[in-house]
Amino acid sequence: MPRLFRILNAIYLMNSRLLNACEGRASDRMPFLPAIYEQKAWFVHSTPSIVCRDPELFTQALLAEFEIVRPDALTIGIDVYNVEAEAVGARVIYYDGEDPSIPAVDPDGTIFHGEEDIVNLRLPDPQKDGRMPLHLGVARRVLAKLGNELPVRGAVTGPFSLAAHLVGAEHLFMLTITHPALVKKLLRFSLEVAKEYSAAYVKVGCGVVIFDSQASPEILSPAMYRTFVLEPTKRLIDFIHSLGLRHVPLIIGGNTTKILDAYLETGANNILCDFSADVERFREQCSVTGRAFRRNIDTADFLTLSREDLIARAKKCIDESRGYPGFIFGTGVVPFGTPVGHFAILRNVLHEYAR
Amino acid sequence: MRELQDLADALINGYADRVSKLTNELLETGVEPQTILNEGLIAGMTVVGEKMRTGEMYLPEVLQSASAMHASLKLLKPHLVKEGVESRGKILMGTVKGDMHDIGKNLVGIMLQGAGFELVDLGLNVPPQKFVEAIGMHQPAVVGLSAMLTTTMLNMKTTIEAINNAGLRSKVKIIIGGAPVSQKFADDIGADGYARDAVKAVDKVKELLAA
Numbered sequence: 427m428p429r430l431f432r433i434l435n436a437i438y439l440m441n442s443r444l445l446n447a448c449e450g451r452a453s454d455r456m457p458f459l460p461a462i463y464e465q466k467a468w469f470v471h472s473t474p475s476i477v478c479r480d481p482e483l484f485t486q487a488l489l490a491e492f493e494i495v496r497p498d499a500l501t502i503g504i505d506v507y508n509v510e511a512e513a514v515g516a517r518v519i520y521y522d523g524e525d526p527s528i529p530a531v532d533p534d535g536t537i538f539h540g541e542e543d544i545v546n547l548r549l550p551d552p553q554k555d556g557r558m559p560l561h562l563g564v565a566r567r568v569l570a571k572l573g574n575e576l577p578v579r580g581a582v583t584g585p586f587s588l589a590a591h592l593v594g595a596e597h598l599f600m601l602t603i604t605h606p607a608l609v610k611k612l613l614r615f616s617l618e619v620a621k622e623y624s625a626a627y628v629k630v631g632c633g634v635v636i637f638d639s640q641a642s643p644e645i646l647s648p649a650m651y652r653t654f655v656l657e658p659t660k661r662l663i664d665f666i667h668s669l670g671l672r673h674v675p676l677i678i679g680g681n682t683t684k685i686l687d688a689y690l691e692t693g694a695n696n697i698l699c700d701f702s703a704d705v706e707r708f709r710e711q712c713s714v715t716g717r718a719f720r721r722n723i724d725t726a727d728f729l730t731l732s733r734e735d736l737i738a739r740a741k742k743c744i745d746e747s748r749g750y751p752g753f754i755f756g757t758g759v760v761p762f763g764t765p766v767g768h769f770a771i772l773r774n775v776l777h778e779y780a781r
Numbered sequence: 782m783r784e785l786q787d788l789a790d791a792l793i794n795g796y797a798d799r800v801s802k803l804t805n806e807l808l809e810t811g812v813e814p815q816t817i818l819n820e821g822l823i824a825g826m827t828v829v830g831e832k833m834r835t836g837e838m839y840l841p842e843v844l845q846s847a848s849a850m851h852a853s854l855k856l857l858k859p860h861l862v863k864e865g866v867e868s869r870g871k872i873l874m875g876t877v878k879g880d881m882h883d884i885g886k887n888l889v890g891i892m893l894q895g896a897g898f899e900l901v902d903l904g905l906n907v908p909p910q911k912f913v914e915a916i917g918m919h920q921p922a923v924v925g926l927s928a929m930l931t932t933t934m935l936n937m938k939t940t941i942e943a944i945n946n947a948g949l950r951s952k953v954k955i956i957i958g959g960a961p962v963s964q965k966f967a968d969d970i971g972a973d974g975y976a977r978d979a980v981k982a983v984d985k986v987k988e989l990l991a992a
């Protein structure tokens with residue numbers, strides 16, 4: 427059966443708006459890809475901590491997202507960034523009862539404390555370890571229901587962000603200067619984890635999206651991005667290509683204008699231009715290199731934003747496309763509790779304004 | 782003084798061992814600890830702040846400088862205490878409940894220490910009650926709250942309310958920061974100040990304490 431879904435999903439992909447954008451073709455309107463993770467739990471009136479551990483609710487949440495948002499692709503993942511780290515042994519903090527806080531790796535629950543720990547790192551088995559099997563199961567169920575409607579992608583943590591979770595963010599940043607060779611070893615390990623998990627997703631018939639926001643120039647210098655992150659990222663994307671996926675999105679948040687060259691060198695054909703990044707530069711360089719990019723609108727004030735302001739923000743974003751066919755309309759991470767009406771408003775603007 | 786400039790330079794370059802060695806040498810030659818602090822460490826960290834702002838230094842480099850600063854502060858502290866040199870003021874910092882982002886908050890803490898303030902860091906995911914207890918225990922002049930999520934910034938309000946209810950609001954100035962918050966939000970929830978980044982946070986704290 428997975429093979430059938432895979433074929434169906436592949437056929438659908440051929441006609442999707444997202445595929446058109448990736449291949450530089452215009453569609454009836456630009457693709458709509460809001461970043462929905464913890465908000466998935468809101469759609470089923472539950473909390474992120476509950477839904478991310480319950481395959482039934484998780485699946486329902488994705489189906490609800492499809493109904494409510496009508497995006498041009500779905501992403502399997504609520505507390506993205508935690509899953510791989512947890513599967514190799516890091517401790518994740520979950521919240522009880524109605525607490526809507528979002529699970530994250532416990533800073534005291536990392537698994538790498540010093541050089542001697544490198545030998546203890548072991549690759550996870552995606553069929554067994556942590557919540558990897560749960561995510562793959564949800565992917566299967568969602569594909570079974572929606573595989574012929576839209577592309578479904580699994581969230582995969584990029585090498586640098588995974589290393590940050592295994593080591594602790596600041597500890598890793600320090601090591602880039604004091605122990606660069608060790609950081610490279612750690613990144614080789616993270617790369618192997620990401621390959622395993624990506625392969626497992628591809629096997630069930632999904633695409634993948636790589637997230638690596640901790641390598642953003644908000645934190646890491648462009649020179650360090652080149653020294654440490656570019657190579658393993660490239661290798662991950664080459665590997666995913668070798669599995670038969672042509673289109674690999676790489677999502678790095680924040681203002682990534684300063685690493686745009688390296689970002690494109692990773693081989694990702696679909697990248698993120700966050701709201702703080704220079705959209706002109708992205709459009710220029712993406713059109714020269716034949717890539718698609720998702721432009722985000724800011725979501726920080728989504729809980730209180732008025733309808734008029736939301737419409738104005740969306741129109742401004744659409745204008746920034748200047749008709750570039752590789753332009754994808756996106757949002758920053760949608761805060762938990764965002765009124766569901768926002769999505770209809772955005773869709774309407776796209777429908778009326780972005781043809 | 783050339784040696785103080787060397788100390789500042791070593792700090793900017795993040796050479797912890799050299800910073801410790803220079804600190805010891807300066808102390809041995811009888812330079813006042815307060816002078817070492819002001820003209821070595823604080824001068825150096827001010828440059829670090831500038832370089833961060835202009836994009837010449839990024840987090841990994843800043844963390845190296847911070848670790849060099851801490852090495853020197855450890856050596857200076859007993860001397861500062863002995864001579865009755867007071868810190869510029871005590872700051873209590875924490876990331877509010879439900880929020881696991883601490884990179885920005887830590888950077889603010891580093892720059893505040895680099896400007897001569899004493900820091901008590903409560904870490905991340907800090908419930909309102911813990912802030913209240915820590916205010917009672919440490920009696921800070923300023924409380925700094927950090928939040929990076931649209932949802933957790935609402936917990937800043939809850940935290941300020943808890944401080945209020947404990948009757949401690951008039952004893953501290955409260956400053957907030959983090960990507961989703963703004964001056965307007967600070968005004969709305971009754972904070973005394975807001976700053977966009979670590980360098981501005983230092984200016985804001987100085988301003989609040991001067992008022």
Ligand code: B12
Binds near residue numbers: 595644
């Ligand atoms: C690193 C990071 C993480 C790391 C945090 C690691 C750590 N130890 O801190 C991890 C992976 C854990 C993480 C998790 C999540 N994250 Co996050 N994360 C980021 C990221 C990439 C960088 C933040 C950062 O460190 N910036 C660098 C520092 C130096 O800047 P800063 O934090 O803004 O701090 C400066 C100022 O804000 C100010 N400041 C900060 N605090 C204070 C305090 C005071 C008193 C003052 C005066 C000033 C001040 O000064 C600082 C220094 O200049 C941002 C996106 C981005 N590129 O900005 C997203 C981002 C903050 N995360 C986001 C989200 C949604 C999440 C998750 C919910 C994702 C998920 N679904 O799992 C989880 C939440 C987990 C939780 N419960 O908190 C969103 C928030 C959206 C929103 N508005 O709600 C962002 C904006 C990404 C996006 N584009 O949408 N994340």
